[in-house]
Amino acid sequence: MNIMNTRLSSEDRERIRQSLQQKYSKVAESPEGKFRYPVGRSGLEGQKYDLEILKALPEEVLSAYCGVGNPFLLGPVHEGESVLDIGCGAGVDTLVAALMVGPQGRVAGVDVIPEMLRRARENLARTTIENVEFQEASAENLPYPGESFDVVISNGALNLVTDKMSALSEAFRVLKPGGRFMMADQVLVSDAPVDTRSMVESWAR
Numbered sequence: 001m002n003i004m005n006t007r008l009s010s011e012d013r014e015r016i017r018q019s020l021q022q023k024y025s026k027v028a029e030s031p032e033g034k035f036r037y038p039v040g041r042s043g044l045e046g047q048k049y050d051l052e053i054l055k056a057l058p059e060e061v062l063s064a065y066c067g068v069g070n071p072f073l074l075g076p077v078h079e080g081e082s083v084l085d086i087g088c089g090a091g092v093d094t095l096v097a098a099l100m101v102g103p104q105g106r107v108a109g110v111d112v113i114p115e116m117l118r119r120a121r122e123n124l125a126r127t128t129i130e131n132v133e134f135q136e137a138s139a140e141n142l143p144y145p146g147e148s149f150d151v152v153i154s155n156g157a158l159n160l161v162t163d164k165m166s167a168l169s170e171a172f173r174v175l176k177p178g179g180r181f182m183m184a185d186q187v188l189v190s191d192a193p194v195d196t197r198s199m200v201e202s203w204a205r
Contacts, residue, residue: 012162085153087161103131149179
């Protein structure tokens with residue numbers, strides 16, 4: 001079964017949406033104990049985030065990190081650039097990007113889970129960063145015109161999207177010519193579930 005091309009019914013999509021909502025509303029409170037890999041500061045340090053940038057963010061912000069990797073290792077983010085964080089969650093990577101682009105740049109984060117966006121805005125309020133906005137939006141339908149961003153980042157989000165081809169198309173649509181798409185995510189290395197029901201039930205695990 002090719003998960004990229006699997007056709008999901010509207011009922012399947014709703015079950016996935018509900019399971020993601022249930023899990024990530026709890027993650028918004030704290031990611032501790034909800035993943036099989038390090039989160040918070042230990043996760044950031046283990047993924048080799050820039051320690052000088054981490055020093056500029058409050059511990060309450062760092063504790064919300066639950067990314068699967070470090071998209072910033074894939075290339076530079078320059079001062080004055082515009083960055084979009086797809087599936088921004090609690091906004092840790094969004095804020096890291098904002099520090100990289102500086103006050104002349106701009107950063108936007110989008111997510112579909114209201115509780116995660118609320119945590120992201122709370123994290124933003126804990127800083128003095130002013131060049132960040134958060135919006136509730138799906139990766140499959142980004143609320144921005146084409147060629148809006150120099151860099152698109154995503155960390156552990158695309159694997160949760162039901163229509164991955166649409167999400168990828170949207171990411172490249174909003175990139176400026178010569179822009180960079182820097183993604184960290186989980187990859188299935190074993191056989192996919194043999195039936196759609198099993199796949200839907202395990203989607204958010």
